[in-house]
Amino acid sequence: MDLRIFTEPQQGASYDTLLTVAKATEDLGFDAFFRSDHYLSMGSADGLPGPTDAWITLAGLARETKRIRLGTLMTAGTFRLPGVLAIQVAQVDQMSGGRVELGLGAGWFEEEHRAYGIPFPKEKFGRLEEQLAIVTGLWGTEVGSTFSYDGTYYQLTDSPALPKPAQAKVPVLIGGHGAVRTPRLAARYADEFNLPFASVEDTALQFGRVREAAEKAGRAPGDLTYSNALVVCVGKDEAEVARRAAAIGREVDELRANGLAGSPAEVVEKIGRYAETGSQRIYLQVLDLDDLDHLELISSQVQSQLS
Numbered sequence: 001m002d003l004r005i006f007t008e009p010q011q012g013a014s015y016d017t018l019l020t021v022a023k024a025t026e027d028l029g030f031d032a033f034f035r036s037d038h039y040l041s042m043g044s045a046d047g048l049p050g051p052t053d054a055w056i057t058l059a060g061l062a063r064e065t066k067r068i069r070l071g072t073l074m075t076a077g078t079f080r081l082p083g084v085l086a087i088q089v090a091q092v093d094q095m096s097g098g099r100v101e102l103g104l105g106a107g108w109f110e111e112e113h114r115a116y117g118i119p120f121p122k123e124k125f126g127r128l129e130e131q132l133a134i135v136t137g138l139w140g141t142e143v144g145s146t147f148s149y150d151g152t153y154y155q156l157t158d159s160p161a162l163p164k165p166a167q168a169k170v171p172v173l174i175g176g177h178g179a180v181r182t183p184r185l186a187a188r189y190a191d192e193f194n195l196p197f198a199s200v201e202d203t204a205l206q207f208g209r210v211r212e213a214a215e216k217a218g219r220a221p222g223d224l225t226y227s228n229a230l231v232v233c234v235g236k237d238e239a240e241v242a243r244r245a246a247a248i249g250r251e252v253d254e255l256r257a258n259g260l261a262g263s264p265a266e267v268v269e270k271i272g273r274y275a276e277t278g279s280q281r282i283y284l285q286v287l288d289l290d291d292l293d294h295l296e297l298i299s300s301q302v303q304s305q306l307s
Helices: 015-027 054-064 082-096 110-116 125-140 181-189 200-216 238-247 252-258 264-276 292-306
Strands: 002-007 032-035 069-072 100-105 147-150 155-159 172-175 192-196 225-234 260-262 281-286
Touching: 002 015, 002 292, 015 032, 015 054, 015 292, 032 054, 032 100, 054 069, 054 082, 082 100, 082 125, 100 125, 125 147, 125 155, 125 172, 125 181, 172 181, 181 200, 192 200, 192 281, 200 225, 200 264, 225 238, 225 252, 225 264, 225 292, 238 252, 238 260, 252 260, 260 264, 264 292, 281 292
Parallel strands: 002 032, 002 281, 032 069, 069 100, 100 172, 172 192, 192 225, 225 260, 225 281
Antiparallel strands: 147 155
16 A cells, blocks of 8 residues: 655645655655645635645656655646646656656636636536547657647647656546546546545445446556545544644544544554555645654554555
């Protein structure tokens, strides 16, 4: 079971804070550092000092880290044109020496679009499907050839399809709870299917849908990696769990029910239940980015038991 650190910088984090967490992620033996792609805080968070751009952040981290994978859960399809996104991701992959992964979603948070003047189209899923076709098509075009695409939402004519990523294939992550279109899209384009903030039971159901869609698409279900994203709140004792829950404005019982919370032993046991559904990777949503002792505890007493 891979453990990856997943951050939500829109809630309030500078680049320097993210760099500190990414370096701790690497030093403590975690597999990857991922971040969300949002420009507006949610809930009661003040969001200070203000938003950071996902791909600018990852470009900086690409030069400051050496081992960990870097990526997004999920890049908002509404934020970037697909041709521009293909260039950005390929460049950051080159800057990292081939350690980038692209999580791409349709975009959903209408308020942040209004706040920063970003168009929020009604039909987002159809756009996402075309974006996936274009980004993967550009990367897959041989050097010296051109790529064209005539879609409903996007048209490309004789693109040189450059630059290329450092990796032969940048892993593409698709996720979500949709029962029909999401599994179909994952079966066609995804290297990894991610299910965020879902119960063990719902995970088993959705993974089953994705496997079935893969088979219908003529693809072996085992070709995909299956993963979850879950909030994490671990403590050596109940007092420490309660302190960490309070720091992120959550209740311990709610975190135990909906995330990975409690003692290291409790969290290891619950991760095991997700593993039984076929989950191979957990993105640990870390909401208090100043609490590096939390990461150290997870590394020494949770990750050590899983490896």
